[in-house]
Amino acid sequence: MSSTLDVPPRERSHGEAPGGASRAASRARRRRSGRLAPYLFLAPWFAGLLFITAGPIAASAYLSFTDYSLIGAPEWIGLDNFQRMFDDPRFYQSLKVTFIYVVVSVPVQLAFALFLAMILDRGLRGLALYRSVYYLPSLIGGSVAIAILWRQIFGSDGLLNQVLRFVGFENPPGWVSDPDYALGTLIILNVWTFGAPMVIFLAGLRQIPTMYYEAASLDGAGKVRQFVQVTLPLLSPIIFFNLVLQTINAFQTFTQAFIVSGGTGGPADSTLFYTLYLYQRGFGNFDMGYASALAWFLLLIVGGLTAINFIAAKYWVFYGD
Amino acid sequence: MHTNRSNGARTPWPTRIGVTGGVLGLLLTTAACGGDDGGGAAADGGTTRDDGPVTMRMSWWGSDTRHAATQELIDLYESQNEGVTIEGDFTGFADYWDRLATSTAGGDAPCLMQQDTRYVREYADRGALLDLTPYIEDGTIDTSNLDQNVAETGAVEDATYAIPTGVNAFSVVIDPAAYAAAGVEVPDGESWTWDEMVDTAAQVTQATGGQVYGMQAMGLNGGDTNFEVYAREQGEALFDENGEIGFTAETLADWWAIEKEASTTGAEPPPSTTVEVFNGGVDQALVATGAGASGFWWTNELPALTAGAGTELEFRKFPTTEGDGETGMYLKPAMFWAISSDCESPQEAAMLLDWLINSEDAVNIIKADRGLPVNTELRDQIAPTLDAPGQAAVAFVEEITPDLQEPPALPPQGAGEVQAILQRYTEQILFDQISVEDAAEQFITEVESAIA
Numbered sequence: 139m140s141s142t143l144d145v146p147p148r149e150r151s152h153g154e155a156p157g158g159a160s161r162a163a164s165r166a167r168r169r170r171s172g173r174l175a176p177y178l179f180l181a182p183w184f185a186g187l188l189f190i191t192a193g194p195i196a197a198s199a200y201l202s203f204t205d206y207s208l209i210g211a212p213e214w215i216g217l218d219n220f221q222r223m224f225d226d227p228r229f230y231q232s233l234k235v236t237f238i239y240v241v242v243s244v245p246v247q248l249a250f251a252l253f254l255a256m257i258l259d260r261g262l263r264g265l266a267l268y269r270s271v272y273y274l275p276s277l278i279g280g281s282v283a284i285a286i287l288w289r290q291i292f293g294s295d296g297l298l299n300q301v302l303r304f305v306g307f308e309n310p311p312g313w314v315s316d317p318d319y320a321l322g323t324l325i326i327l328n329v330w331t332f333g334a335p336m337v338i339f340l341a342g343l344r345q346i347p348t349m350y351y352e353a354a355s356l357d358g359a360g361k362v363r364q365f366v367q368v369t370l371p372l373l374s375p376i377i378f379f380n381l382v383l384q385t386i387n388a389f390q391t392f393t394q395a396f397i398v399s400g401g402t403g404g405p406a407d408s409t410l411f412y413t414l415y416l417y418q419r420g421f422g423n424f425d426m427g428y429a430s431a432l433a434w435f436l437l438l439i440v441g442g443l444t445a446i447n448f449i450a451a452k453y454w455v456f457y458g459d
Numbered sequence: 460m461h462t463n464r465s466n467g468a469r470t471p472w473p474t475r476i477g478v479t480g481g482v483l484g485l486l487l488t489t490a491a492c493g494g495d496d497g498g499g500a501a502a503d504g505g506t507t508r509d510d511g512p513v514t515m516r517m518s519w520w521g522s523d524t525r526h527a528a529t530q531e532l533i534d535l536y537e538s539q540n541e542g543v544t545i546e547g548d549f550t551g552f553a554d555y556w557d558r559l560a561t562s563t564a565g566g567d568a569p570c571l572m573q574q575d576t577r578y579v580r581e582y583a584d585r586g587a588l589l590d591l592t593p594y595i596e597d598g599t600i601d602t603s604n605l606d607q608n609v610a611e612t613g614a615v616e617d618a619t620y621a622i623p624t625g626v627n628a629f630s631v632v633i634d635p636a637a638y639a640a641a642g643v644e645v646p647d648g649e650s651w652t653w654d655e656m657v658d659t660a661a662q663v664t665q666a667t668g669g670q671v672y673g674m675q676a677m678g679l680n681g682g683d684t685n686f687e688v689y690a691r692e693q694g695e696a697l698f699d700e701n702g703e704i705g706f707t708a709e710t711l712a713d714w715w716a717i718e719k720e721a722s723t724t725g726a727e728p729p730p731s732t733t734v735e736v737f738n739g740g741v742d743q744a745l746v747a748t749g750a751g752a753s754g755f756w757w758t759n760e761l762p763a764l765t766a767g768a769g770t771e772l773e774f775r776k777f778p779t780t781e782g783d784g785e786t787g788m789y790l791k792p793a794m795f796w797a798i799s800s801d802c803e804s805p806q807e808a809a810m811l812l813d814w815l816i817n818s819e820d821a822v823n824i825i826k827a828d829r830g831l832p833v834n835t836e837l838r839d840q841i842a843p844t845l846d847a848p849g850q851a852a853v854a855f856v857e858e859i860t861p862d863l864q865e866p867p868a869l870p871p872q873g874a875g876e877v878q879a880i881l882q883r884y885t886e887q888i889l890f891d892q893i894s895v896e897d898a899a900e901q902f903i904t905e906v907e908s909a910i911a
Contacts (some may be wrong), residue, residue, distance in 0.1 A: 208564040209585040294732050312731030315738075317890050400738045401553055402879060405731070406886040421557040423876050423909070424581060426564075 202430035208420075212427065219431035229432070231407050232415035235321060239411065240388040243328040248380055251332040255339035256369075269340065272333045279331030285397030289314055292323050314398050317408035324394055324409060335380040342376035343369070371456040378455045382447050389440050392417070412436055511542065513804045515570035517811070518548040520555035521828070522763070528825050535820060536811060543807065556875065563587050568799040570808045573829075574621050575794055577875045579613060580702075582797070583620040584872055589798040590618040594809040601817050604834045609792045612866050622812060623792030625830025627758040628856055628863070629684045630788065631656075631775040634768060637752035641666035646753075648775030652782040653717050656753070660726035663752045673726040675745045675754035677718050678885030679737040683878045684791075685755050688777050689714045691787030691864055702871030704906060708899040715888055715895040722889050730889035737882075746772055758856055759793060759830050761848040772848070774855040776862070789864045790856070793830025831856060873910035880905050 177184075202219055204212035223229045258268055278284050291297045292313035302310040313323045350368045359367060370377075392413040395403065403410030403418070416436070420429025519529055526549050533545045548569055550558060556578065562568050568587065582588045591613075594600045602610055606626055613621030631648065638645040641663040646656065660673020677685045687697040689710070696705030721727045728736065728745070736743055736750075741760055745751020747767030756764060758774065765772050777786050796815060798808045815821050822837040827849050832838040842853045870877075884898040893901075 207585060208560045209582060209587045294735055312735060315731035315734040317886070317892070402882065404883065404886055405734045406890055406892055407883055418879075421560060422879075423873075424560060 198430040198433055201427050202434050204427045204430075206427040206430075207424040208426050209424065215427070219428045220435070222428060223431065223435065228407065228410065228415060232403075232410045232412045235403075235408070235410050236389060236391075236412040238321060239325060239328070239391065240385060243325040244381065244384045244388050246325070247329045247332050247384060248335055248377065250329055251336035251380070252339050252373075252377070254332065255336045255343055256365075258336075258340055259343040269337065273337055274333065276331045276333035279327065280393050282393060282397055284327075285394045288323070288327055288394070289398050315405055317404075317406045320399070320405060320408045324391075324398065327394055328388065328391070335384060338376060338380055339373070342373050346372045372458070374455045375457055378447075378451050382444060385443060385447070386440055389413075389436065389443075512544065513542060513807050514544040514546065515802065515804055515808055515811075516546045516548055517571040518555070518559065518569035519573035520550055520552045521573075525549075525825075525828050528828055531824050532815065532821055535824065536814060539820075543811075545811070563799070563801075566801060568801050570799055570802040570804065571811055572797055572799060573624070573794050574613075574797040575875075576612070576792060576869060577877070579621050579795060579797065580615060580869050581872045581875060583615055583618075587800055588620040589800045589802065589805055590620060591622065591798065591809065591812075592617070592619050594805075595619060599806065599809045600813045604817065604836050606790075606833050606835050606838075608790045608860070608863075609833065609866055612792045612869065613795050613797070615869060621795035621797040622816060623795055623830075623833045624816065625759070625793045625827065625833050626790045626856065627793045627830040627852070628788055628790055628859065629681055629688060629755060629757055629777075630855065630859075631753055631777060632746055632756045632761065632764060632772050633753040633775055634746050634749075634751070634770060634772055636770050637671050637746075637749075638663060641671060641752070643752075646775060649784050650782045651775075651778045653778045653780060655782070656778040657717060657721045657724065657726045660721065660753060661724040664725045669725070671749070672728045672745055672751045673753065674721060675736060675751055676727050676733045676885065676889070677721070677755060678715065678888075679733065679882050680744075681755055681757070681878075682881045682885060686711065686714055686881065687867070688787040688789075691789070691867075692777070692779055692785065693787070696867060697877070698867065698870045698874065698910075700868050702868075702910065704903060704910075708896070708903055711899040711902060712895045715885070715898060718885065719888055719895060730886070733889060734886065742767060757791075757793070758852040759827055761852050762846060765848040774851065776859060784862070786859075786862060787864060788859065788862075789866045790860065791866055792833070827852065871910045873906075876909040877906055880909070 201212055203214060203216055205215045205218075206212035254272060258265055258272075262268060275284075289296075293299070294312035294315060296313070298313065299310040311319050313319045346369065350372070351364055354364050354368055390413060391411055395409045395411040395414050396417070399405070399409045399414075401414075401418075401422075403414050412432070413436070416429050416432040419425040419432065517533070519525065521529075526547075529549070530547055533547055537543055537545060549555075555573075559568070559572065563582070574582070574588075579588070591600060595602055600622065602622070605623070609623045609626050611619075612623055613619055633646065633648075635645045638659070643659050643662045643666060646659060656674065663671055663673035683697065686706075690696055690706040693706075693710050695707065695710055699705035718727075722730065722733075727733055728751075736745060741747065741756075741763045744754055744756070744764055744767070746754050746756075747764045749768060749770075753775075761772060761774070776784065777788050779786060796812045798805055798812065802808050815825075816832070817834050817837070819837060819840070822832050822834065822841055823844075825832075826841055827845055831853060832841065838853070842850065845853065880902060884893065884902050887893040888895055888898055
């Protein structure tokens with residue numbers, strides 16, 4: 139707020155004629171009501187933020203220092219919940235599963251999205267149609283229905299294995315019911331939802347002036363060289379944006395694992411995502427205090443990784459001139 | 460949203476939300492929809508419904524059949540009791556507990572709730588359930604005709620927190636035709652041993668070239684009960700009367716060794732098929748789809764299994780180690796009715812509870828869906844009206860009752876986790892990730908911390 143706006147009307151009317159004073163006052167009133175209006179419009183959103191987001195966040199911060207069974211009253215136990223994590227083998231298992239998932243699925247998904255965006259960028263006929271079709275999985279990929287469908291397709295006798303048997307594989311595994319493959323199947327499901335980053339890449343590619351490519355090809359650069367020397371640097375802010383966003387998203391994966399494993403994180407904890415474990419502790423095992431601590435720890439991890447991402451970005455993201 | 464509760468004052472928003480504390484933001488809707496249930500001057504204990512209309516919520520888990528039958532019960536009760544409105548609230552078993560816990564946390568627990576042995580103490584010990592003793596003593600809830608084997612199973616020390624709805628027994632369900640088709644002698648169930656069960660099952664799988672598996676896994680579906688029966692046969696228990704672990708690591712390792720043997724000899728399907736079959740529930744049970752000769756199921760699940768199988772399935776007693784028929788099986792309270800300690804009209808809820816278990820009208824509608832009715836007079840009365848699998852369940856329970864053990868006391872807080880832990884280690888054993896001995900040791904450690 140600038141200071142002139144905050145000057146009370148009485149001071150401002152000092153020394154003026156009575157008529158002028160009332161004019162000034164009414165002007166100030168008008169101005170004040172003019173200042174109120176935006177806040178009124180913001181109020182519903184702000185109330186939502188306060189009660190539906192900020193309130194529970196504060197509550198979970200408090201609960202993370204308590205032993206809270208959901209049914210009884212929370213009981214203050216200090217840092218016990220956080221200490222307990224370090225002795226909890228399932229906590230480590232859930233971290234391991236989640237990190238593998240993020241580290242594998244995000245780069246693969248982004249590479250795939252960029253690859254398709256570049257193909258689409260060549261000016262195919264019916265681009266709008268392709269764009270929509272490829273975007274579709276992003277819209278529905280996180281849904282319960284798709285997870286159920288996925289479970290059917292990748293089951294022991296699912297569509298995939300029927301095809302595999304038909305082409306001669308005798309004993310294809312149960313892709314979601316074998317601990318060696320279950321996580322991989324979920325990674326593929328995530329890669330499959332490449333549409334959202336693809337659309338952003340596509341927009342980014344369109345921003346690159348064609349003269350750079352013309353100049354490069356005049357200088358004798360081939361397609362690969364053009365990609366490495368022109369496309370990648372100019373697209374790097376977009377890649378960075380997608381990387382940060384998809385990493386955060388991947389850490390929060392819940393629905394797919396919940397549905398595919400029937401809520402257990404099985405078989406044998408092979409799909410025990412961090413959020414799924416947190417959910418089990420909080421809502422299944424009357425352990426909301428510990429679940430809150432897990433949630434805050436996840437926030438630290440994601441926040442830390444995002445910070446690292448931003449620091450590293452200085453070395454590879456190119457913001458033009 | 461359940462807004463037409465009584466005229467109580469609203470609980471202030473921030474408190475409500477603070478208590479509910481949404482870690483995932485998932486339960487925010489619960490908090491927001493919870494409104495209007497603050498303490499008010501609604502019908503308190505002792506008042507009759509003449510004082511004005513009463514609205515209460517009632518919750519249960521179950522299949523579509525149960526939902527339809529329970530809705531019919533509600534309609535009938537409302538028509539017989541003017542001024543009473545009952546709101547039904549139902550889901551599947553797994554989601555039920557998430558939901559009950561969050562609604563209890565939000566001060567919005569259903570008045571009358573279906574409960575399970577594994578969770579009664581979880582709620583009762585934390586003061587979320589009403590002690591029903593006064594209502595039993597003043598006759599509002601009549602327990603005189605209840606099956607004496609289970610009538611007291613909802614008691615913790617001097618208080619009674621839950622009344623069983625009915626009884627069932629965890630038993631072996633076999634498809635005699637599947638054994639016969641494989642040219643394997645149909646087990647008689649009187650003197651069979653665990654080894655014989657696994658051997659005959661492996662023969663079935665072998666004879667049919669894997670088209671029909673001999674048995675379904677022990678450690679997944681109802682695994683905690685399966686092991687409990689085994690432990691009791693050995694003179695041990697899952698939990699002793701003090702709520703402590705009542706078995707040794709050796710016993711658990713022995714039981715898992717049977718499972719492992721069944722898996723390696725092909726008596727059971729390959730592990731990943733086993734996991735899928737388990738995730739499919741009763742509908743995908745091996746005996747229900749014609750893909751298996753035996754499995755472990757509750758007696759009240761026979762109708763559902765038979766519906767899928769299309770052939771006649773039969774019950775057998777659990778195998779024993781010695782083959783002496785001295786089984787560890789017991790009659791279990793199938794499920795319970797309990798009343799929330801937050802309930803504004805406990806008297807009304809108690810009357811409804813009594814009606815559900817003791818009224819002929821009610822039992823005629825629900826029949827054996829919540830277990831064979833706990834009221835023995837009514838059980839005998841409806842037995843002839845049941846369909847064939849229902850009658851088979853009645854006959855089997857009557858036949859084995861003299862051989863059964865007493866039902867175990869209510870397990871301690873945290874018992875709801877045991878099944879999931881057992882399932883996880885069973886999967887690790889089946890997939891060769893851990894030895895049965897290590898699994899048994901780690902299982903005990905984990906259960907100890909769950910019930911601590």
